[in-house]
Structure formats: structure tokens, C-alpha cells
Amino acid sequence: MGLRVAVVGATGNVGREMLEILSERLFPADEVIALASRRSMGSEVSFGDKTLKVKDLEQFDFSGVDLVLMSAGGDVSREWSPKIGATGAVVIDNSSAWRMDPRVPLVVPEVNPEAVHGYEKLNIIANPNCSTAQLVVALKPLHDRAKVKRVVVATYQSVSGAGRDAMDELWNQTKKLYVGDEIVKEQFTKQIAFNVIPHIDVFMEDGYTKEEWKMMAETKKILDPSIKLTATCVRVPVFVGHSEAVNIEFEQPITAEEAQEILREAPGVMLVDRREDEGYTTPIECVGEFATFVSRVREDATVENGISLWCVSDNLRKGAALNAVQIAELMLNKGLFKRVRAA
Known part of the structure; x- marks a missing residue:
């Protein structure tokens, strides 16, 4: 028996990706409904070889819906996810609204699949932050072997993580620089074209940004509360694909060769690690792929039991839409x- 599935925020970057991945992975849905705000009602989105007419979220009746993939932002999710969950549908939410709620499991299927059983309290499951998702996929198999003690990570996050308007801003700024036109900043605090901005989300009192805090808190909830993590999150002029430079301190000894062997067999990981020109993965190569790519695995001689690595993933996929569909699977x-279950 197939499911009745609704995608909320179907006209956005992640919503469109959710529809594409549901089709690509042949998710057993008898019906897929595209939902968005009233201003998008009647517009069209693709689902495989079909075209779906977008319906108004506020007027839609969720009775009989089994699964809702929610990608419409935190405010919409806080209002609608509990209402939808109360109808019996399971909501898998991509926003930050429910991630740290103790009643809601925060799930990455390759890392903590057992956590999914906690969904029935609110019928809501949270998707992690995009930068956290790829990080914990790489950390999990190494943690199982040598126990991660401390992580220092610098992220290089693409503009698609900030939405379609942010992608347009990078494109428009780049064109204007070539012809000498005035640069307009609307989505970012500084020029993003040919620049990097060490500022994602709002600043907190301790000097970290909310994005950096999310990585710390979510890694603890998903993987192990004893892990210490510090992050510097940077927006870079890349359209799609997040990269991370990760330094890991373990409790037990582990060599680079052991780490490579573990990562080579790890679920969700693709190890591309040749110590030569082009022997590593960059954001361009990861776009459209399901895997989290790991490269540049090496020992850090400055700390005991230290490993450094490079981690790249399509943030619209593993960082958002793919992870949500994997939770549903x-x-x-x-x-x-x-x-x-009743059937």
C-alpha cells in the first residue's frame, strides 16, 4: 500500500529537491501533494515526469495524509506541524523549529536510526541543520571505533543554504562586478561575490553565531552529548554544496589508514582520498549526489589521537531533502x- 504524501514549501529550493528525490528513489506514494503559501497557489512544480499544481496550505485538509515533508521555515512549522501531527500524519520538518525540543527526535538515519521511535509524542521528526548532517555522517563510524572527544570545524557553506534569493544575489553581484555596476546587498551583510563572510545567522552573546551553536547542540543530541565541538561557519560564493575542514581529537589511538578504512565502508560516506592533484572532492563534484564525500584524511601531530579531514556534501540533498526522505524510508x-501498519 502506497502512502499519501504532502510536501509543504514545494516551490522553494528544498521543497523542489524533496519532490525530485521522492521520484528518484521511487518512494511508494499513491499520491503526492504540493503545498505552499497562498501566493504560490496554482503555480506548477515537477514530480518525476508529472507536473503538480501547488495548493494552498491554509485551505488543505490533512485528514488521510500519512507523511508531510515540511520545508517552509521555522514560523510556518511552529504553527502548522503540531496541527498536522494531531491529524495522525507524521511531519518531517527541515527547519530549526523542533530540533532541540526534547519531545522531538532529531534524526540522521546513518547515525541514530533508533531515535526515530520517539516521534509519536508529537508526530514530528526534526531534520538537522545542513552543516551538522554531513558532519555527523562522517564522525559516526570514527566515533564508534575510537570515541570522539573534541571537534574543531570550519564550514564553507554555499549560498543555496540561504534560499533562492541568496543564489540570485550571488549571480547578480557577479554580473555587476564584470561590468562595473553598483553592488547591491540584500541577503547578506557584505558582498558575497568573490568574497567570504564569517557570519551565518544571528550573533549570540558569547560571540558565536546561531549557525555555529546549532552545530554544537545538534551534534551532541544526535551523536553523543559528551562531544565537545567548536565551529566557525562561513558563507562562500558557491551556489550548491557545503564543505567542512574538520579536526577531530579522539579518546583512543587511531591512524589515518585506519580512519580511511573505516570511512571507506561507512554508510552514506564516499571516500575520495588520493594524495595527488584532483584526488579529493570539491562542491562542484558533489552536486546532485546522495553521499557525504570525505577526502584529505591525515593525522594531526599537534594533539594526541588527532585526525584532520575534508568533508563535502550537497546541502540541498543530504543537508535537507535527502535526509528527510531517508527518515521516511x-x-x-x-x-x-x-x-x-494497520493494513
Whole structure:
């Protein structure tokens, strides 16, 4: 029996990616409904070889819907996810609204699949932050082997993480620089074209940004609360694909060769690590791929039991849409959807 699935925020970057991945992975849906705000009602989005007419979220009846993939922002999710969950549908939310709520599991299927069983309190499951998702996929198999003690990570995050308007701003600024026109800043605090900005989300009292705090808090919730993590999150002039330079201190000894062997067999990881020109992965190569790519694995001689590595992933996929669909697949395999379970 197929499911009845709704995608909220279907006209956005991640919503469109959710529809594409549902089609690519042949998710067993009898019906897929595209939902968005009233101003998008009647517009069209692609689902495989079909075209879906977008319906108004506020007028839609969720009775009989099994699964809702929510990618419409935190405010919309805070208002609508509990209402939808109360109808019996399971909401997998891509915003930050529910990630740290103790009643809501925060899930990366390759890392903590067992956490999905906690969804029934609110019928909501949270998707992690895009930069956290790829990080914990790389950390998990190494943590199982040598126990991660401390992580220092610098992220190089693409503009697609800030939405379609941010991608347009990079494109428009780049064109204007070539012809000498005035640069307009609307989505970012500084010029993004040919620049890097060490500022994602709002600043907190301790000097970290909210994005950096998310990586710290979410890694603890998903992987291990004892892990110490510090992050510097940077926006870079790349359209799609987040990169991370990761330094890991372990409790137990581990060599670079052991880490490579572990990562080579790890679920969700693609190891591309040849110590030669082009023997590593960059954001361009990861676009459209499902894997989290790991390269440049090497020992850090400045700390005991230290490893450094480079991690790249398509942030619209593993960092958002793919992870949400993988959670849905995990639930389906465990027989957790009520209508399927009853059948």
C-alpha cells in the first residue's frame, strides 16, 4: 500500500529537491501533494515526469495524509506541524523549529536510526541543520571505533543554504562586478561575490553565531552529548554544496589508514582520498549526489589521537531533502506509518 504524501514549501529550493528525490528513489506514494503559501497557489512544480499544481496550505485538509515533508521555515512549522501531527500524519520538518525540543527526535538515519521511535509524542521528526548532517555522517563510524572527544570545524557553506534569493544575489553581484555596476546587498551583510563572510545567522552573546551553536547542540543530541565541538561557519560564493575542514581529537589511538578504512565502508560516506592533484572532492563534484564525500584524511601531530579531514556534501540533498526522505524510508521499513501498519 502506497502512502499519501504532502510536501509543504514545494516551490522553494528544498521543497523542489524533496519532490525530485521522492521520484528518484521511487518512494511508494499513491499520491503526492504540493503545498505552499497562498501566493504560490496554482503555480506548477515537477514530480518525476508529472507536473503538480501547488495548493494552498491554509485551505488543505490533512485528514488521510500519512507523511508531510515540511520545508517552509521555522514560523510556518511552529504553527502548522503540531496541527498536522494531531491529524495522525507524521511531519518531517527541515527547519530549526523542533530540533532541540526534547519531545522531538532529531534524526540522521546513518547515525541514530533508533531515535526515530520517539516521534509519536508529537508526530514530528526534526531534520538537522545542513552543516551538522554531513558532519555527523562522517564522525559516526570514527566515533564508534575510537570515541570522539573534541571537534574543531570550519564550514564553507554555499549560498543555496540561504534560499533562492541568496543564489540570485550571488549571480547578480557577479554580473555587476564584470561590468562595473553598483553592488547591491540584500541577503547578506557584505558582498558575497568573490568574497567570504564569517557570519551565518544571528550573533549570540558569547560571540558565536546561531549557525555555529546549532552545530554544537545538534551534534551532541544526535551523536553523543559528551562531544565537545567548536565551529566557525562561513558563507562562500558557491551556489550548491557545503564543505567542512574538520579536526577531530579522539579518546583512543587511531591512524589515518585506519580512519580511511573505516570511512571507506561507512554508510552514506564516499571516500575520495588520493594524495595527488584532483584526488579529493570539491562542491562542484558533489552536486546532485546522495553521499557525504570525505577526502584529505591525515593525522594531526599537534594533539594526541588527532585526525584532520575534508568533508563535502550537497546541502540541498543530504543537508535537507535527502535526509528527510531517508527518515521516511526508515519509518516505512520499520512499519511505523499507522495506515500501513494497520493494513
